Amino acid sequence: MPATTENNQGSFLGRISIRRNQVLSMDGTHDQEMEDLELFQKHVADRFSELLSSTTEDSSGDALLSISWLRRLLDEFLCCEAEFKAVMLMGRDPSQIAKPPLDKLLPEFLDRVVKSLDICNAVTLGLDAVKNLQRLAEIAVAALDTTPLGDGQVRRAKKALAGLIAAMLHEDNANAKGTERNRSFGRRSGNNAGSNSKDRVRSLSWTMARNWSAAKQIHAMMSNLNAPRGAEASGLAQPIYIMSTVLVFVMWALVAAVPCQERNGLGTHFPLPRQLAWAQPMISLQEKIAEEWKKKEKKGNVGLLEEMQRMEKLGQSLVDFAESFQFPPETERLDEVKKQVEELGEICKRMDEGLEPMQQQIREVFHRVVRSRTEFLVVLDQAGKLSAPTV
Template sequence: MPATTENQGSFLGRISIRRNQVMSMDGTHDQEMEDLELFQKHVGDRFSELFSTTTEDSSGDALLSISWLRRLLDELLCIEAEFKAVLLMGRDPSQIAKPPLDKLLPELLDRFVKSLDVCNAVVLGLDAVKNLQRLAEIVVDALEVTPLGDGQVRRAKKALSALIAAMLHEDNAYAKGTERNRSFGRRSGNSGSNSKDWVRALSWTMARNWSASKQIHAMMSNLAAPRGAESSGLAQPVYIMSTVLVFVMWAFVAAVPCQERNGLGTHFPLPRQLNWAQPLIGLQEKIAEEWKKKEKKGNVGLLEEMHRMEKLGQSLIEFADSFQFPPETERLDEMKRNVEDLAEICKKMDQGLEPMQQQIREVFHRIVRSRAEFLVVLDQAGKLSAPAV
């Protein structure tokens, strides 16, 4: 990738060294402009790489696949680190308390808070996906038996019926929950044998009236590109950070089962004249196309592995419904290929879901720390600007 961890370290080191040097005001301004341009370039490079290597199938990092989403989280974490370096490292607190940052920063911090709820919902949604994975593993275990008999097919059909029913469950089923619990790490403990288990995994911890769609739209509120002189100052990285954060949360809510997602398909406008925004616009359009194509706003999400699992599940249910012993060779061969594909999906889920949950937890805690750091700096700026008594 063009924007590697090594490049990031070089970028952060450069800012640290520069701000510890004694330079003229003109030199400082010129260097700062270079830093802002480099930050924008890094953001553009990261998403260009993500866009250009996104595949249309499962051969690589398919759009909204587990591997693709994990890369997206990595990019968010890298961009967030560089953003803080640009805005905070070695800077006089009074500089970020002046217009327009005195308005833009509180708005960003509010988006930080809202994104924490989205992180919570996504982690819980991935627990729900794990329940789907367990059902699929039951199917694989039953249909891999040789020779295949009526008992194995009945067992597979029962799990398949629960799997398909869970995937078609409407979002409003999530709203049957009671009390909200914002802490990470709580597990449902369900075996996955009931199609409602994955709903409970979410509903136990999200408020009855919480809506993923409304949360994302609230994060988009007041998200406008800086104009005029502000477009070349510190308002620009604040806007970039807000945009990247909203995009990542929007993509995850689209991919992973979350409570109440109706209306999510409406994507937020991005200024096409900004170079760093071009790959983001391309990815946004691709995801919106997938959303419209499936026309299932009440399904469990656009996660690539779940989409493939649903198609294979439908095919295997047809096989189970018409099963007669001994099965026809041609139909048996087709079933085995489908079972092999389903087993491969389960393997990818087994390897990727837990690490992705850990990444989202890392994003959650990083956002909490960053918000606290900004609040400290803003508090310091407030004390410096307060009139002496």
């Protein structure tokens, strides 16, 4: 997390803590709470604006849906979640969040949280599948990064790359054809690299319930996601709507990037009011991701993760080289292949350094939202007991 973001969050949380512990008039409390709500919206806008600015073409380290960008997205989500919980719960009378319209909106938000847990599990499994693709690429890199390059090394690289390409194209093509899934963990259906690789992706990313669908789960989270209107727009209904939107967007982006079970129809936009300043950068990011999805959905692809997109392109080029390889190779072609192998090796290195920390972040998101949901349920239970008639 950038130092400025961390400092802003600490300042914001401290500010709310101090205010809620002060004895203030009702008018003063209302005015200062409005300031807190506005500051929360500003922080959400700033965080997603920074994420949007990092997706420009000259930003090589944080390309859209790259591992580093997704890790930043998860960090920003955790910041938003902490501030949201402070706004809603810190020093607040439990009865305040049990009144209409919060008595309806808050349970709907907590239901979205439950649905997000399944997505976290599916994405974590999908990242395991990505690690298997990385291993195939590493085999090809090791084989082609030899001097002199001979038929044996090229055949070994070709086998690994063929498996890599087949595995990357498998998932969405299978979904489109309605192919029956093989849900047995680790089962293999053939002796060639392509079939083994496809089964490794299948066994890791398809261990959710047979009828579970990532796209349907996202659409279910979008259900009843409506911006508050009138007087509700200036009250606590607004941060609930903002945090619900942030939660849906983050899960949507993760499912778009990482191989997950049944993603057909994921590219559908969820509505965001364009007149809201905090929503503007999120809308722009959504449009960028949806455009990438449209480019890939017809040919089938295991995910929009930037590193996998580059890996697929390089892998296909190296397969073409391997299929036409003759010893001794042409010097000019060999120089081009060397550059491609170096780039593929660099991608593997980024994956090796980033995938495991990303999985840890997703686990942190999982446990954080579980804890927060429990805290909200405790407060709602307290509010129920306070409102219950005495016998």
